[in-house]
Amino acid sequence: MRSDREVGRGGDAGDGEDGTGAPAAPAVPAVPGVLTADDVVATARSIAAQQEESGAIPWFSPTAGVPGHVDAWNHVEAAMALTVAGLREESRRAYEWLRGVQRPDGSWPAKWVLGEVTEPGGESNHAAYVAVGVWHELLMTGDEDFARRMWPSVRRAIDFTLGLQTRRGEIIWIRHEDGAPSDHALLTGCSSIYQSLRCAVALAEHLGEPQPGWELAADQLGHVVAAHPEAFADKSRWSMDWYYPVLGGPVRGADAARRIAEGWDAFVVPGLGCRCVSDQPWVTAAESCELVMALDAAGDRDRALELFTTIQHLRHEDGSYWTGWQFENERHFPGDRSTYTAAAVVLAADALEGASPGARIFKEIAGRPLGPSAASDPLACGCGLVRSADPVRTRS
Numbered sequence: 001m002r003s004d005r006e007v008g009r010g011g012d013a014g015d016g017e018d019g020t021g022a023p024a025a026p027a028v029p030a031v032p033g034v035l036t037a038d039d040v041v042a043t044a045r046s047i048a049a050q051q052e053e054s055g056a057i058p059w060f061s062p063t064a065g066v067p068g069h070v071d072a073w074n075h076v077e078a079a080m081a082l083t084v085a086g087l088r089e090e091s092r093r094a095y096e097w098l099r100g101v102q103r104p105d106g107s108w109p110a111k112w113v114l115g116e117v118t119e120p121g122g123e124s125n126h127a128a129y130v131a132v133g134v135w136h137e138l139l140m141t142g143d144e145d146f147a148r149r150m151w152p153s154v155r156r157a158i159d160f161t162l163g164l165q166t167r168r169g170e171i172i173w174i175r176h177e178d179g180a181p182s183d184h185a186l187l188t189g190c191s192s193i194y195q196s197l198r199c200a201v202a203l204a205e206h207l208g209e210p211q212p213g214w215e216l217a218a219d220q221l222g223h224v225v226a227a228h229p230e231a232f233a234d235k236s237r238w239s240m241d242w243y244y245p246v247l248g249g250p251v252r253g254a255d256a257a258r259r260i261a262e263g264w265d266a267f268v269v270p271g272l273g274c275r276c277v278s279d280q281p282w283v284t285a286a287e288s289c290e291l292v293m294a295l296d297a298a299g300d301r302d303r304a305l306e307l308f309t310t311i312q313h314l315r316h317e318d319g320s321y322w323t324g325w326q327f328e329n330e331r332h333f334p335g336d337r338s339t340y341t342a343a344a345v346v347l348a349a350d351a352l353e354g355a356s357p358g359a360r361i362f363k364e365i366a367g368r369p370l371g372p373s374a375a376s377d378p379l380a381c382g383c384g385l386v387r388s389a390d391p392v393r394t395r396s
Contacts, residue, residue: 026140028085029346029355034309040349042319044085047078047339051090054115055097060336069118072098072108072126073192074340076133081343083140084350084358092146095137098130099153106156107175120177124164125189127157128196132361135199138206139358151207158200161193162217168381169220170231187225187232188240191248194222195362195370198249202366220380222250222373228381237277239267239287247294247362249370256298267291272327273311282333284324285314289344293351297362297370301352308348314341321345 028037035043050061050068057078059068079094102108107122134150137143164172170185171193197218204211224231225245235241242263245251251259266278273283274291288311295304314322314332321341326333350359364370378384 026084026356026358029350029353029359031305031308031349031352034305034312035349039319040346041085041087043321043342043345044082044087044319046316046318046320046337047082047342048087048090050339051094052115055093055095056112056115057094057339058113059340060338063336067114068336068338070112071110071123073123073129074343076129077347078339078343080133080136080358081346083137084346084356088141091137095133095146095150099150102153102156104156106153106158106160110174121174122160123174123189124161124171125173125186125192125196128161128193128200130154130157131196131200131203135203135365136358136361138203139361140356147203148207151203151209154200154203155209158197158211158214161196162214165217165221166231167377168228168231169217169224169375169377170228171221184233185231186235186241187229188235188238188244190221190225190232191244191250193248194218194225194250195248195365197221198365198368198370199361202368205366216376219373219376223375223383224381225250226255226372227375227383237279239263239274239276239278239291242267243291243294246298247290249297249362250372252298252369252371255372257300260295260298260300268307269327271310272313272325273307276324281328282324282326283311284341285311285321286323286338286341286344289341289348292348293362296348296351305352308352311345 028040030037030040047057051057056070057075058070059074061068075094075098079091082091082094107127109117110119110121110123110126112118131154134147134154138147161171164175164181166172171190172181173184173186173189174182176182197214201211201215201218204214246256246259267275269275269283273285273288276282276284276287288307292304292308314325316322316337320337322332323336323338323341324333350356351362354360375381375383
């Protein structure tokens with residue numbers, strides 16, 4: 001989730017009961033008629049080419065003297081894409097760097113530039129997303145030692161994240177450098193955290209350290225995302241606030257179809273892709289590919305494939321992708337070929353074709369479908385008060 005916009009940005013699953021018995025070398029995804037496996041590897045190599053010596057993966061290499069920044073969420077997304085394309089050494093360097101720079105409270109700074117912290121506040125969705133990355137890596141490689149080495153980082157990160165959960169259930173988006181939390185939650189960020197919590201719960205159970213409190217927190221969060229729009233700051237101009245409740249899992253079925261239909265014309269430009277914001281003439285490959293994964297998770301594969309095909313106009317000859325296209329001025333905007341964009345393309349290709357053991361991570365976690373959840377504490381969000389006021393329900 002690209003947080004500076006403040007909206008947050010058929011393989012066999014294996015023989016084990018929790019789906020982590022992955023083959024040593026899963027197939028690299030290919031989308032017939034759109035991208036070959038070699039194309040996908042080239043896209044992943046464009047990420048690796050921008051990885052810093054430390055292992056950190058910035059948004060982009062220095063362009064016109066301006067270096068790209070690093071944040072934990074997009075760094076993890078890029079690491080996941082590297083693994084999907086078989087670039088495991090680069091991916092492991094990314095995870096080891098992340099583990100090494102985690103702060104004692106479980107968070108990571110919001111931004112680094114060339115190794116220096118430029119925004120020290122800790123964002124909740126950034127911290128939580130390490131759980132998605134570690135669970136994905138375990139699915140892809142079956143590497144138990146890696147999972148156990150990363151487990152303390154995941155545990156601290158989730159504890160930090162849940163330290164920002166309100167009684168109602170939403171999770172405040174950032175804790176500032178002075179320790180004070182922000183005063184609002186973000187729908188995109190909380191939708192992402194919902195998936196992260198489900199992955200964290202699965203990882204904890206797999207490692208024999210179950211965390212039932214995390215599961216209850218996820219239930220409450222998922223309910224609030226799906227049923228309480230008043231809990232979140234209004235960022236409805238951003239497309240991520242539109243599709244992320246579907247992508248992250250709290251909204252599925254008829255509600256997902258309705259949500260997608262309501263925002264389609266505002267955000268999707270025929271023949272070009274998905275806008276970043278509804279009132280700007282700018283389509284972006286990352287948002288388009290995340291929407292591809294949301295559509296696929298909601299069962300709308302035909303439109304997902306059509307959109308994935310459409311966005312290939314942003315592919316560069318070296319396999320990287322331009323971040324976006326300003327279609328009124330007819331130029332690439334902002335003019336970079338970002339690593340998070342390439343990562344979204346790789347993950348979308350994998351989701352569409354189910355080529356790897358991690359391909360279903362936006363659909364199910366440890367064999368349990370992502371989807372709506374009942375509130376674990378309906379009194380906290382007010383729903384229990386409404387029900388108890390119903391005399392028929394009270395007697396039933």
